[in-house]
Amino acid sequence: MLETGVYVEDLGRAVAFYDRLFGLPHLFENDALVALDVAERSILLLFRRGGSAETQTPPGGVIPGHDASGHIHFAFAADADQLPLWEARLSEQGVPIEGRVSWPRGGTSIYFRDPDGNLLEIATPGIWTTY
Numbered sequence: 001m002l003e004t005g006v007y008v009e010d011l012g013r014a015v016a017f018y019d020r021l022f023g024l025p026h027l028f029e030n031d032a033l034v035a036l037d038v039a040e041r042s043i044l045l046l047f048r049r050g051g052s053a054e055t056q057t058p059p060g061g062v063i064p065g066h067d068a069s070g071h072i073h074f075a076f077a078a079d080a081d082q083l084p085l086w087e088a089r090l091s092e093q094g095v096p097i098e099g100r101v102s103w104p105r106g107g108t109s110i111y112f113r114d115p116d117g118n119l120l121e122i123a124t125p126g127i128w129t130t131y
Contacts, residue, residue: 003043007068008116011048017115018046021093022076038076075109075121077131083108086122103127 008014015034018024024036024044032051036044049067056063078086090097090112098119099111107126113119125131 001042003045004074005045005047005066005068006072006074006114006116006118007047007049008114008118009049010115011046011051013115014046018044021089021095071113071117071119073119073121075123078122078124080108080124080126083110083122083124086110105129107131 006014011032011034018036022036024038026034027037027043028035032048034046036046038044047067049069052063053065053067055065087097087110090110095112097110097112099109101109101111103109103126105126105128107124107128109121109123109127111119111121123131
């Protein structure tokens, strides 16, 4: 997966949350979008809700309009020995862990929410056969 898009009400608030928690490098920013580099393997796109609903015509092409509502789910991968560090970081940032699963293959997931109610997961190896 190259990109994951998340639609948020307040782009500044969302960027502050993701910066504070993950410190991901910013690759691109405008008033409707911030693109964050996730481990030099994928991109997290934070879209201001409604900000990308109209077709865009950047130099070189056309991006069809898109938008979404509701709460989505996505996961970040972490090594198993890093999970306690993530739990401590979430606690330090005042972000409650809402769920935890120890999966049959040996992986563990913790679940929490961003300021827009999207469900984030930090997952260790062993959840899926591919990870």
